[in-house]
Amino acid sequence: MSGWGWFGASLGMIVFWGLIIGAFVLFLRALDRPQPTGPHRAHWAPPSPASPEQLLAERFARGEIDEEEYRRRLQVLRAEGTDLTKH
Known part of the structure; x- marks a missing residue:
């Protein structure tokens, strides 16, 4: 491999591990998020009846x-x- 080949492989490895670690962090944050319960479970409210x-x-x-x-x-x-x- 030439010098550019090593550079490309190194950069690819950094991007690969960055994606793996980023996915792992997002997964942990999703698990840590409190689950809504009760009447505030949905993030949207149904439209109120028109006056x-x-x-x-x-x-x-x-x-x-x-x-x-x-x-x-x-x-x-x-x-x-x-x-x-x-x-």
Whole structure:
């Protein structure tokens, strides 16, 4: 082997052992990580239900209702919305 061959083999050996050690360290860190339990087990939360005002805004954005109807219904929701939930 020439001088460059030894250099390449040495560099390859360093990269090889670096990958092996790195994989081992990542494996140990994964084992050491505490496992989530209870209600916080998932890292994501399901989407919360849309409020009546959000649903109304979506209908307006899709063009299902016009601006006049949107404003009228929004006013009703804001004026009587708290009374509707007491039943």
